[in-house]
Amino acid sequence: xxxxxxxxxxxxxxxxxxxxxxxxxxxxxGRQTDFAYLRQIAQAADSLGYYGxxxxxxxxxxxxxxxxxxxxxxxxxxxxxxxVRPGLQSPTVAARMTATLDRISNGRLLVNxxxxxxxxxxxxxxxxxxxxxxxxxxxxxxxxxxxxxxxETVKHEGKHLRVDDGQLLYRPAQAGGPPLYFGGxxxxxxxxxxxxxxxxxxxxxxxxxxxxxxGIVDRAAKAAGRNVSFGIRLHVVVRETEAEAWAAADKLISxxxxxxxxxxxxxxxxxxxxxxxxxxxxxxxxxxxxxxxxNLWAGVGLVRGGAGTALVGNPEQVAARIxxxxxxxxxxxxxSGYPHLEEAxxxxxxxxxxLRLNHGKPxxxxxxxxxxxxxxIANDVKPDQKQAVSP
Numbered sequence: 001x002x003x004x005x006x007x008x009x010x011x012x013x014x015x016x017x018x019x020x021x022x023x024x025x026x027x028x029x030g031r032q033t034d035f036a037y038l039r040q041i042a043q044a045a046d047s048l049g050y051y052g053x054x055x056x057x058x059x060x061x062x063x064x065x066x067x068x069x070x071x072x073x074x075x076x077x078x079x080x081x082x083x084v085r086p087g088l089q090s091p092t093v094a095a096r097m098t099a100t101l102d103r104i105s106n107g108r109l110l111v112n113x114x115x116x117x118x119x120x121x122x123x124x125x126x127x128x129x130x131x132x133x134x135x136x137x138x139x140x141x142x143x144x145x146x147x148x149x150x151x152e153t154v155k156h157e158g159k160h161l162r163v164d165d166g167q168l169l170y171r172p173a174q175a176g177g178p179p180l181y182f183g184g185x186x187x188x189x190x191x192x193x194x195x196x197x198x199x200x201x202x203x204x205x206x207x208x209x210x211x212x213x214x215g216i217v218d219r220a221a222k223a224a225g226r227n228v229s230f231g232i233r234l235h236v237v238v239r240e241t242e243a244e245a246w247a248a249a250d251k252l253i254s255x256x257x258x259x260x261x262x263x264x265x266x267x268x269x270x271x272x273x274x275x276x277x278x279x280x281x282x283x284x285x286x287x288x289x290x291x292x293x294x295n296l297w298a299g300v301g302l303v304r305g306g307a308g309t310a311l312v313g314n315p316e317q318v319a320a321r322i323x324x325x326x327x328x329x330x331x332x333x334x335x336s337g338y339p340h341l342e343e344a345x346x347x348x349x350x351x352x353x354x355l356r357l358n359h360g361k362p363x364x365x366x367x368x369x370x371x372x373x374x375x376x377i378a379n380d381v382k383p384d385q386k387q388a389v390s391p
Contacts, residue, residue: 117273149177
């Protein structure tokens, strides 16, 4: 049985707690990502009608739980996709943190299950397990964690974890707990996804590769008697014309030199993440051919780990590529762009009207001072209204 196309989409943005700026791989154009700036991005995403925001995790980032807890009260509808880390947290403590943040945000928490794919960073955090052992821990962690969020009392004795009389006294706002998001491309990761999670995430590979990967996950989940939905993590460079978009993409990496690219690729090569290996293979550390599929550009991955590809083009082209992924069954798009504040506005204003979304602001009714009508001409004349029409 094939995966059904996704007629509507959820679009999430990104809170750059590990840094932001106008260029990649340089301090030039760098921006201070303090609390005030992160709050600005979150409030912009909220007012623009994004479904939620992803907060990254790792030693290069501010702690995602603390940032989400601080920012969430300043927004109204925005959801927060925050990471739990099997092996770094006990499942019972993680369940209490989850229930608390879900309650104080009025049910706006989403959970990103992150196993971690950098042995050097893992060692710095006290984790000395092999790739497959980390996924064994993740499987046990989710068994306990999910049961607690469902209100069960847990007794578990496994290879890696032991819990006796585990209980969650204060339940999450969302019945059964927030949805679980998860990404991983190895066979062991896919097995965890099939058995335990709600939404499987892939990084932005060409559509054919994405179709193959999510097809494998879908078949594994159905064999386990479960259904999972699908999301994708991408950057975006959208401008009013295609030429402007490609010029902006080139400008984004204009400060990169070969030595910086080589250092970055050496770091990625030490990782045992199959997903990172697939990202790096898209460009091979070379600038020679970065458009790896129509309007899909791998330039970000020259120096950025994890999601390394961007949709580049005019609004119609970017919307068309999103719809191609929707046709494969992708219903959630976690996007980002540099700098993140300005690009949140640009994407929402240029591309949202071309998509069918499950969220967002109501269509502008043309009421003066109650919508995006532009500056009054000569202090007297309203500009002509040109309404974008959703397909």
